[in-house]
Amino acid sequence: MGGLNSLRILQLHSDYIEYLPVQKEVSAAEETEKTARRIEEVVVLFTAVEEEDNEVVATRAIKEIENFLEKLKVNRILIYPYAHLSNNLAKPAVALKVIRRMEEAAKTAGMETFRAPFGWNKKFTISIKGHPLAEQSRTVLADVENEEEKVSEALQAEAKLESSWYIIQPDGSVVPVEKFDFTEHKDLERLAKYEISKTRASQEKPPHIKLMQRLELVDYEPGSDPGNLRWYPKGRLVKSLIEQLVTDTMVNYGAMEVETPVMYDLNHPSLSDYLDRFPARQYIIKSEDKDLFLRFAACFGQFLMLHDTQLSYRQLPLRVYELTRYSFRREKSGEIAGLRRQRAFTMPDCHALCADLRQTKREFITRFKLCSEVLDSLGLEKKDYELAIRFAEDFYNKNRNFVISLVRLFGKPALMEMFEEKAFYWVLKWEFNFIDNQEKASALSTDQIDVENAYRYDITYTDETGQKQHPLILHCSPSGGIERCVYAMLEKSYRDQKEGGVPFLPLWLSPTQVRVIPVSDKFTKDAENIVEEIRRHEIRVDLDDRSLTLQKKVREAERDWVIYVIVIGQKEIDSGFLPVRDRVARKIKKMKLRELVDKILKEVEDKPFKPLPLPQKLSQRPQFYG
């Protein structure tokens, strides 16, 4: 029964690999020079030879790999002896023989074949490509009878543990997902389906894409890489106001705003560890003497900063905040979609260092509340998003009441994922998920308890007794990506409209809050005076001075989602009352200018303000789209 033993190969389609033999590890090691080697556009085969392998297996392995290379349209391989793939290794002499046989077979098959020396401890750097076939692990069995090929997602699968899915209710009761009655919780059902079975209901284009273009908020930029967007003035205003709101919220909460670099040395020792877990996702920049990667979160910069910080337990919890413009993730081409997912995106990222679990829990609750406040400001209420909460079973058993208290705060049943063991660097994590018109779920706010990175980055504080301690680290994005917030607002508006409602952005985010329309050219001057009076109160007001019909101008104001529209003619000048067309209430109400101003100021109270991002007169505005 030799069937269980085999040749194990981790096959990685790589942009490049660099390796440097450091020292001999076994006596059977081959002779080689201690010089660095770099190979580009290559399929790297990390190979371990197990106990009962014979040389037939080598030929068979190469045959399988040959098929694969055809699919990848690559013809260059590097055979890289890598013992760590197995705990049942063959003797070095046998292994070397098998490896040499592989090399020979590959050359015979016409592959451009490289091989790293056997028996050496080697330092290496690898950049793996981002497509699904890039990472494969294969096991070639020694037993000829057993021809099954096992192909699996190598890196992820190793870390992925069994998890089970439940619905947890505010009263603390827990039901397996399949037993829960979703009648009253359709979006939660969609989230569960999306997370567990990954089914899709719809095949159409996400509606927010058309809206983001038509409203001249934001658009694709063909001159860049996919997933890098251009923001028109109105969109820039909306985005910038949301950024401001999130930042204000975090600063009020006590966070210290910092700024850190967008790119980091690929070979920095503290980072390489972390990076190893996300090998395929970076933009790589070549500088004169080093390779840099663009950050995909604010963690690096903040952790490197905190590593160098002198911290006492008296200063905990310590909150550090950064708005990353941008974070970069080189998502696979097919994964990018409008404002749902980009390759360059803006993400607020707030870390809190806590001394112990007790402090952590208190902090976690505070942040949980802040997150729903932020979403509420965007016009996203509890009914508009769903909570997912994930943890290791062990953590849950010890902290059950804490988990339930979060669900109670949320006030609705939540999706719960329980892992048999701690699978990641966090022990507890939650997200607010928005479900869009295609029934796809996207995470907005999120927070997690990280128990590893303080060690990885050696971040410490001094406790009461003068000892260095590693804190717990909370990672929170209070809003999620800002782009994604806009996506959620637009998708929600579309849904509202489909259900017979009026689509609009919250008043404090509306690029135009009030539009004044003179009934004819004769009243432009009077209209201007009114505009100026409104503007003085920090209200974004504009003037449609184009020589179009009144109907047409009203129509366009509606299409621009302007919430308050005022028409100015002789009657208004005589009476002093303004006919205010309220988009949301869908009626025209007569009021004094002061009344309107007060009403608006009250509605946008406490929210950030920025002035009109375009010329005040519509006749002076270019058309950015269409």
Next chain:
RNA sequence: GCCUCGGUGGCCUAGCCCGGUAGGGCAUCACCUUGGUAAGGUGGUGGUCGCGGGUUCAAAUCCCGCCCGAGGCUCCA
């Protein structure tokens, strides 16, 4: 990366199956119109039909190759 669909003035789109000198709408420009709450009228400017090759007397249309985009798959600590 794979699959599917697509690429025609700034935007939307007809024409493609069945080859015969590219049509409409919006926007833009000019003129008329100066209005009372969701599209006033007339006229004009603007296109080597994504790129390259092939078939043909003739290609937006048929064939081959490539590029770009979108969606799906997959992925999403």
